[in-house]
Amino acid sequence: MNYDVIVLGSGPGGYVTAIRASQLGLKVAVVEKESLGGICLNWGCIPTKALLKSAQVFEYINHAEDFGIIVKEANADFSNIIKRSRDVADGMSKGIAFLLKKNKVEVINGYGKIKKGNKVSVTTNGKSSDYTAKHIIIATGARSRELPNLPQDGKKVIGYREALNLPTAPKKMVIVGSGAIGVEFAYFYNAMGVDITLVEFLPNIVPVEDIDISKQLQRSFKKSGIKILTKSSVEKVDTSGTGCKVLVKTKKGEETIDCDLVLSAVGISANIENIGLEEVGIKTDKGKILVDDYYNTNLKGYYAIGDVLSTQALAHVASAEGIICVEKIAGQNPEPIDYGNIPGCTYTSPEIASVGMTEVAAK
Secondary structure (H helix, E strand, C coil), X not given: CEEEEEEECCCCCHHHHHHHHHHCCCCEEEEECCCCCHHHHHHCHHHHHHHHHHHHHHHHHHCHHHHCCCCCCCCCCHHHHHHHHHHHHHHXXXXXXXXXXXXXXXXXXXXXXXXXXXXXXXXXXXXXEEEXXXXXXXXXXXXXXXXXXXXXXXXXEECHHHHCCCCCCCCEEEEECCCHHHHHHHHHHHHCCCEEEEECCCCCCCCCCCHHHHHHHHHHHHHCCCEEECCCEEEEEECCCCCEEEEEEECCEEEEEEECEEEECCCEEECCCCCCHHHHCCCEECCEECCCCCCXXXXXXXXXXXXXXXXXXXXXXXXXXXXXXXXXXXXXXCCCCCCCCCCEEECCCCCEEECCCCHHHHC
């Protein structure tokens, strides 16, 4: 029950950290309450990309004549497309289990909470056990953020998790938020023949990107039939009828949109509640854990990486942070990350990739 390192969470931050720590000769355990690979592998990056690949193949088939190929009556089998995506995610989660075992990382299944005295309490089926470690790394990730006027019920107002696992494709969908999650789902569901309205509070879609990129994506989306409302906000959603009545405040006034489903893609919230931070006395600010260049919190022996920090919420960032954190623990001399030099991608069609500052930020 005694380790050199315990990692809380097995997402792309947690499992990479655990494997690197083990390679450096440390005795390591990972605590995971659900599926190995975390949200990214099971309910985020990976299954989304699998859906987008199906959408891309379907679009190729629909435009096969442009390439001199005649295809008759291609149909998208929605439930099979979803099934393929789930199978890809499950296969990768099993791959993580194999990698952890191969690297002699012990997996502790259950809900982990940090305690004073370098302890982690893990609850499984109502029973709790304590584990001790010289170094405890918090990598608990994030979840879909809920707005007060847009509570998710999992049926008519959904988050990304439900959007990856719908039994049938809706006819009409309103997507709130045009960050990576919003625009990737907009592209996928539009390719599946769903009538999409994309609502963005800011003046441009994909607001973190350069303005020219935003404008080009907007043109491409409009050409493929996606309706876009910028400088707009969803005031409320009435789900009392068979579908949803979405009240949207736009530049021109208010309008009501009828649809089957509302997907809330308004960002993420860090999973820092109920993991023992207050009891132990770890400092946070605006819902994120405070750390130094090597991911030490204000308490010796406790560290944090990934989406619980205010750094970019990207899988490759979490992995890099974890590697630097454990290399420092193991007495190596890693360089801190230059956060101004991190590539980000959004897998719509056309795809977006960027690194560094936008023109506006640079000015």
